[in-house]
Structures are given as C-alpha cells and as structure tokens.
Amino acid sequence: MLTAQPTSRAAAAELVVDRIACDGFGMCAELLPELINLDDWGYPIVRSGGVPDELMDHARRAVAVCPVLALRLRRSVRP
Amino acid sequence: MEPRIFAGPPAAGGPESLADHAARLGLVPRGSAAEATIPVIEASGLLGRGGAGFPVGRKWRSVAGQAGGAPAVLVNGAEGEPLSSKDRTLMRLRPHLVLDGALLAADAVGADRIAIYVGSAHRDARDSIERALVERRDIRLPVQLFAAPATYVAGEESAAVHFVNAADARPTVTPPRPYERGIDGRPTLVQNVESLANAALIARFGDAWYRGVGRSSTPGSALVTVSGSDRDGVREIEIGTPIGELAEVAGAGRDPRDRQAVLLGGYFGGWVSAERGWGLPLDPVELRDAGSAFGAGVVAFLGHDRCGVRATARIMDYMAGQSAAQCGPCVFGLRAIADATAGLANGTAARDDLARIERWSQQLAGRGACRHPDGAVGQLLSSLRVFGSEWEIHQRRRTCSREGFRSFAVPVVREKVA
Numbered sequence: 398m399l400t401a402q403p404t405s406r407a408a409a410a411e412l413v414v415d416r417i418a419c420d421g422f423g424m425c426a427e428l429l430p431e432l433i434n435l436d437d438w439g440y441p442i443v444r445s446g447g448v449p450d451e452l453m454d455h456a457r458r459a460v461a462v463c464p465v466l467a468l469r470l471r472r473s474v475r476p
Numbered sequence: 477m478e479p480r481i482f483a484g485p486p487a488a489g490g491p492e493s494l495a496d497h498a499a500r501l502g503l504v505p506r507g508s509a510a511e512a513t514i515p516v517i518e519a520s521g522l523l524g525r526g527g528a529g530f531p532v533g534r535k536w537r538s539v540a541g542q543a544g545g546a547p548a549v550l551v552n553g554a555e556g557e558p559l560s561s562k563d564r565t566l567m568r569l570r571p572h573l574v575l576d577g578a579l580l581a582a583d584a585v586g587a588d589r590i591a592i593y594v595g596s597a598h599r600d601a602r603d604s605i606e607r608a609l610v611e612r613r614d615i616r617l618p619v620q621l622f623a624a625p626a627t628y629v630a631g632e633e634s635a636a637v638h639f640v641n642a643a644d645a646r647p648t649v650t651p652p653r654p655y656e657r658g659i660d661g662r663p664t665l666v667q668n669v670e671s672l673a674n675a676a677l678i679a680r681f682g683d684a685w686y687r688g689v690g691r692s693s694t695p696g697s698a699l700v701t702v703s704g705s706d707r708d709g710v711r712e713i714e715i716g717t718p719i720g721e722l723a724e725v726a727g728a729g730r731d732p733r734d735r736q737a738v739l740l741g742g743y744f745g746g747w748v749s750a751e752r753g754w755g756l757p758l759d760p761v762e763l764r765d766a767g768s769a770f771g772a773g774v775v776a777f778l779g780h781d782r783c784g785v786r787a788t789a790r791i792m793d794y795m796a797g798q799s800a801a802q803c804g805p806c807v808f809g810l811r812a813i814a815d816a817t818a819g820l821a822n823g824t825a826a827r828d829d830l831a832r833i834e835r836w837s838q839q840l841a842g843r844g845a846c847r848h849p850d851g852a853v854g855q856l857l858s859s860l861r862v863f864g865s866e867w868e869i870h871q872r873r874r875t876c877s878r879e880g881f882r883s884f885a886v887p888v889v890r891e892k893v894a
Contacts, residue, residue, distance in 0.1 A: 416803035416845045417649055436839055438808035 408447025410470045412456060418467035425459040425468050432456070447473050477689050477714045480697050481673055487569055491604040494611040497572035504576040505679050506614070510583030513679045514540065517584075520683035521695045522675065526552055526631070526668030527744060527772045529760040532675060535665060539585045539655050542663035546588040550640065550659060551578045553594040553601060553669040554624035554631030557742040558794070559774040562699035563669050565710045567594065567601035570673060571608035577672025580679050582617060585665050589618050591640045595630075596623035628743070628798035632846045633666040635800070646800040647846035668772075670699055692716030692759040698770075700758065702726045704735070704777030713758060719775065720754030728777040737778045737862055741771025743791050744851030746858035747784065750777075767858055783878040784863035785870050788856060789814070789821035795852035805843040809836055810852055817856070820867065823874040830871040834860065 421439035518533030630645035658664025706727025746768030796814035
C-alpha cells in the first residue's frame, strides 16, 4: 500500500526481475549499465535503491527489450 | 522444564491414541470458539517453527482477512532439512495434537479444506497421521494427504502449494504469496506441524500459559534436533536455553573446548564457534543477531577431529544439487561455489578460489525466486567467518590442519526422542 508520496529524492519505481523467467540475455545491462550489472554467468544484478527519475526512460527501454519479459518496473513501496 | 509438546505417554509407546489424547487434553476449540483464539495466539508470541520464524497469530489473521474465497490450510510436514527430524517425530508420536492444530487453524481462518503435506521419506509419520485421521470423528471438511518429494525445497511454502495444485514441488515467483493466493487460487495458510501443535495447546491453556516458559525474549518451548553429541535425537527445550547447557545434557561436552563449532538452523543456518556459542541462547532473535539462525531447531555439534571447510563443502555440494534449477543465479552460482569449495576442501583449489567464493556468495542473496541460494550462502559466509584460518590453510597450503582430512559425517538423525 502506498502510504505517502515519495519524499525528496526517494525513487518512485524499482526494477524487479522474474528470476524464473530470466534467461540471462543481458540486454538490460547493456541498456542500463548504471543500474544493472551481470554476474559471471550473465544474470543481472540490480543495484538497490530504485530508479532515479533521470534514468526512467532508459529503465523503460530495458524493460521493453527483454526477450522473455523477465524485467519490470514496480512502483516503490515505501513510507 | 516439564515437556509440553511431548507431555503424555513416553516415546517408546509410539503414537498417542485418540482416546489417550482426548483424556489427557480434552477437546480443542472449534467453530466460532476457534475464531476467537486468533487474538490468543497473537498474544502468546508463538513464532513459526518451519524455519522463517514468522509470528503465527499474525499469519492466521492475514489469511482470515483475505478476500478471494474460502481459505485452505496446508499443514507442512515436508521436513526436507537433512539435519532435522523433529517434525516427523512429532507427527509420529503426537498425530492428534498436530490434527487438533490443523482443525483449529482451519476453523479460525474459515478454511473449507485441509491439505496435509508429509515428506514421502517419512513413512512412520505418514502412517501415524493416516491412522489418526481414521480415528477421528470430528472432521467435517475435506482433508487430503500429500507425499512431499524428498527434496530440500519441497517444503518451501510456495513449492508446497505448487505441489498440491500441480504435483510440482518447485517454488513459484512471489508475490502473490500463498496467504494471498495459494491452493486453487484461494488464500492459504501454510503452517509447520510444530507451530500447529503449539497453537492447539495455546488454544486450550491460554497465551499466559505459553509465555510461562522461556528464558529469553522469545517465549515458549521448541523442538530441536541435536547431532554430533553422545545422545543425538529430538529434544524439547525451553527457548533461550544456552547452547552449552543443551550440549551438556545431550553429551556434547561440558566445556566449549570439547567441541570445535556448532551449526545452528541446519543447512540454511549458520556456524558459530563453540567458544562463542556455548553461552548463546537458543532463541531466534538472539541467534539472528549473532549471525546464525534458529531456523527449524537444528543444533549440530562439530568435533575437533572434523574439518569445518570439508563440512561446509559437503553441505554446499548438497545444496547446489538441491537447486530447483529454475533461476540462473542459483543454478550456476551455487554450483560454481560448491565446486570451488570442494576444490578447497580436498586440496585441489585454484589460486583465487577462496576470493572467488567470497565474491560469488555476496552476489547471490536475493536473486532467486525462493530463498534457497540465500540460505546456502548464508551458511557458507558464516563458515568463512568461523573457520577463517582453516580456509586460509586450505587455500594456501592445499592441505588441512585436521589429521587425515576427516570429513563431516552428515549424521543420520534417528527419529528418536533423546
């Protein structure tokens, strides 16, 4: 439940990976290296702390290009 | 402390009959009286005994308050943890107490169906529950028995629900969690058998009675499975009992110097040195703060003739093999960690293996659909802390300080009340 508007610089959205669906294509990390690294086997490690406003367009593109629809944006749930 | 869960006839007598159970404890509240027990369970402070330690009363209230049709109750007796045998022992000896808890929970949350999920390898437990079901005359809703596959993850709550729904005991992506959408898409209370047995006692004797024992911040008594001692087996302890005291009773030494370390919580848990552990209370909160876990009540002592590195390697190999093989980080990461750990254990390590497993371990938590990788690397990271110098010896000298590389024999814990 959203209890309040995100305050000051708190991110309004975060990236969520469906770990079962993810096949390690790695396109998300190519489009959004600021927030996503790949581990030694090519699976994404998402930086915590949500998506800053200035990266939202890139994040949306990363979500859109995932071939198996394993990446999505979720509104941050935080007080 | 007088036994609570194991009060009644001695273990050697086998399963308690319905007549004995009813004469000893009377009837468990049902119907609207069961609904009225939710606040009592909440006030008792009872924490779940399947491993996660979630407050039981709060879980019941969440399920009772969910929209989405009549709830279901899933009685979790899968017990896939290799070092635990308390759930199968409880089901075998006190089947009616477990069924009381299941019926109470079902009435409390308004469920119209109960699924009982017992490890397929635990035949005595299953037989006991089956016979107990035949004995009862107060079951007015469908109760179905399911044989949980003998895998580590089968008892994870989304895997248990998945098995009941589709005969597939692999975890699913959450949310939705089972309390929101579980069996047949309905809100489902997944509750460990020991938690239910405790609830059945609290419903009769009250929350103050439950809190009448306990030596730390968490009230009540708990079942533990002790191994690596002279008298291995299942015991009921007062929560907060210091590990050293349990060690003395079980025959694992009077002194911390008698043992090297202890693994708490099982393969998902954490190591502590005997020196540090002896004074630690067996309490979920205090053990978490100490970098370990109460988990499902596993207490496994490691002697001085055993090697902590090899023990950890063996556990990691098992855990990698038990991955449900659905999520890349778990499939590849756990296997790589297990292989590098095996190399360190048996003296064939590559130069940077120790640094590699440290880095991989820190990357893995939170990156599976379930907590399987988290639990496995949590145990590994605790081992790196506790057996740090031994890991260094294995890396640098490719040898072991323990004579003859003795491995951690994973004890076969008998279903025995010690």
